[in-house]
Amino acid sequence: MKMTKIYEGSHQWIMFGRDEGKPNNIIDTNQYVVRTPNRCLLLDPGGAELFAPMMAAVLHHAPVDQITDLFASHQDPDVISSLGLWDQALTNAKLHAPAVWEGFLRHYSCESIEYIPIPDNGGTIKLESVELQLIPAHYLHSSGNFHVYDPQAKILMSGDVGAAIEGPDSPVFVDNFAAHVEKMRYWHQRWMPSNQAKRVWIERVRNLDIDILAPQHGRMFKGDDVKRFLDWFDALQVGIAV
Amino acid sequence: MTNQTKSQFIAVASITSELSAVMVVAKEISLAAANAKAIAFRAGDKAKGFQPITDFINELAKETIELVTNINIYALVLYRLTVDEFQKTIAYNKFELAAKMAEDAVFAKTMQGPVDHAKLSMQDCQRQFKRDVSQLLGQLEAVMHHARAARVIAANSRIEASQAGEYLQSLQAVAESVDKAAHTIHDNVQRCRIALSIYRNS
Numbered sequence: 440m441k442m443t444k445i446y447e448g449s450h451q452w453i454m455f456g457r458d459e460g461k462p463n464n465i466i467d468t469n470q471y472v473v474r475t476p477n478r479c480l481l482l483d484p485g486g487a488e489l490f491a492p493m494m495a496a497v498l499h500h501a502p503v504d505q506i507t508d509l510f511a512s513h514q515d516p517d518v519i520s521s522l523g524l525w526d527q528a529l530t531n532a533k534l535h536a537p538a539v540w541e542g543f544l545r546h547y548s549c550e551s552i553e554y555i556p557i558p559d560n561g562g563t564i565k566l567e568s569v570e571l572q573l574i575p576a577h578y579l580h581s582s583g584n585f586h587v588y589d590p591q592a593k594i595l596m597s598g599d600v601g602a603a604i605e606g607p608d609s610p611v612f613v614d615n616f617a618a619h620v621e622k623m624r625y626w627h628q629r630w631m632p633s634n635q636a637k638r639v640w641i642e643r644v645r646n647l648d649i650d651i652l653a654p655q656h657g658r659m660f661k662g663d664d665v666k667r668f669l670d671w672f673d674a675l676q677v678g679i680a681v
Numbered sequence: 682m683t684n685q686t687k688s689q690f691i692a693v694a695s696i697t698s699e700l701s702a703v704m705v706v707a708k709e710i711s712l713a714a715a716n717a718k719a720i721a722f723r724a725g726d727k728a729k730g731f732q733p734i735t736d737f738i739n740e741l742a743k744e745t746i747e748l749v750t751n752i753n754i755y756a757l758v759l760y761r762l763t764v765d766e767f768q769k770t771i772a773y774n775k776f777e778l779a780a781k782m783a784e785d786a787v788f789a790k791t792m793q794g795p796v797d798h799a800k801l802s803m804q805d806c807q808r809q810f811k812r813d814v815s816q817l818l819g820q821l822e823a824v825m826h827h828a829r830a831a832r833v834i835a836a837n838s839r840i841e842a843s844q845a846g847e848y849l850q851s852l853q854a855v856a857e858s859v860d861k862a863a864h865t866i867h868d869n870v871q872r873c874r875i876a877l878s879i880y881r882n883s
């Protein structure tokens with residue numbers, strides 16, 4: 440599992456991905472970790488297949504008992520099917536996930552972990568002195584969907600928005616936006632169902648000061664590429680399967 | 682899934698299917714008893730010895746049904762335990778793998794807690810399963826006992842039937858069907874016991 444520190448300040452952001460041991464037939468995912476002095480939050484911790492390498496990678500940054508918080512942007516298996524395993528490994532943790540998905544996510548088993556339902560209008564996650572904002576992103580692509588914004592680090596973890604299918608050795612940041620577009624087009628057209636939801640989300644996100652847009656698959660966008668992405672997404676027609 | 686877990690799932694599932702067959706047969710016995718009672722009543726004095734036997738057969742069938750109902754509840758508990766054990770075994774293996782992959786990590790040692798805990802709860806499940814299997818085997822033994830008793834009664838019925846004159850044939854048929862049913866129950870339960878016996882508490 441490749442680890443890349445993407446923010447270092449009063450706290451840290453680390454990106455995990457490009458797992459070389461991953462079976463070929465499952466989609467590659469990016470996991471993000473927010474680390475404060477005594478706590479650790481895993482954003483979209485990943486599928487059950489990924490549990491062992493992910494846990495091993497996190498242990499480079501935090502002891503098990505300081506993994507206190509998990510966040511699931513939505514209910515997909517590549518996002519959170521590892522829940523049942525984290526549930527047995529962690530003794531004092533919370534899962535922040537969309538309220539509408541609670542009854543569904545509990546199928547993965549969530550007994551020792553406390554489920555903190557995120558209401559439709561969003562909320563915050565407080566991690567010691569760090570306050571992260573939960574930005575509604577419903578229907579992008581899931582009917583109950585949130586992104587995580589860190590105003591201090593200026594990072595927006597954007598779930599499946601901004602995702603691309605990439606090879607295992609691809610760089611973690613977009614370096615040529617024009618070339619990257621082709622890797623994103625079908626993904627967004629096919630998985631994102633609603634032009635209206637897209638418009639509302641873009642309006643909301645344009646008001647945030649973002650240095651890094653960090654999706655759950657593919658590469659992150661930095662600096663001007665963030666604005667380029669929003670403009671490109673704005674112009675794209677989605678929901679093409681009907 | 683390991684072969685061991687697979688065969689455990691199959692063993693537990695086979696109890697349920699064998700027992701549902703036992704249930705059907707036990708109900709047949711109870712029907713045969715009612716039938717025999719009617720014939721014995723019509724036969725009057727000629728089937729005097731047969732009348733208490735029909736009550737006995739009926740009683741036996743009822744008890745078997747009751748036992749099997751209880752055993753089915755037990756089988757469900759065993760099924761849940763098997764699922765539980767399966768999940769705990771997966772967790773234990775993944776935790777061990779994570780600990781191994783984290784060898785050079787600063788906080789690798791902190792994984793030992795979850796590994797130990799997962800191992801203990803997996804072993805707990807295994808112990809509980811063995812305990813419950815032993816109890817279930819005891820209950821199955823009781824059903825076998827009933828089946829054996831039913832066969833003895835069937836033999837007695839035949840003797841009594843031979844003195845029932847023109848009712849001989851119909852009473853003999855009753856004895857025959859009880860015997861056959863008891864035989865089936867005996868065989869089915871025996872198969873359950875064999876499937877489970879490797880898991881018993883030693």
Ligand SMILES: [Fe+2]
Pocket residue numbers: 513515580599
């Ligand atoms: Fe998704």
Ligand SMILES: [Fe+2]
Pocket residue numbers: 515517518598599655656
């Ligand atoms: Fe995804």
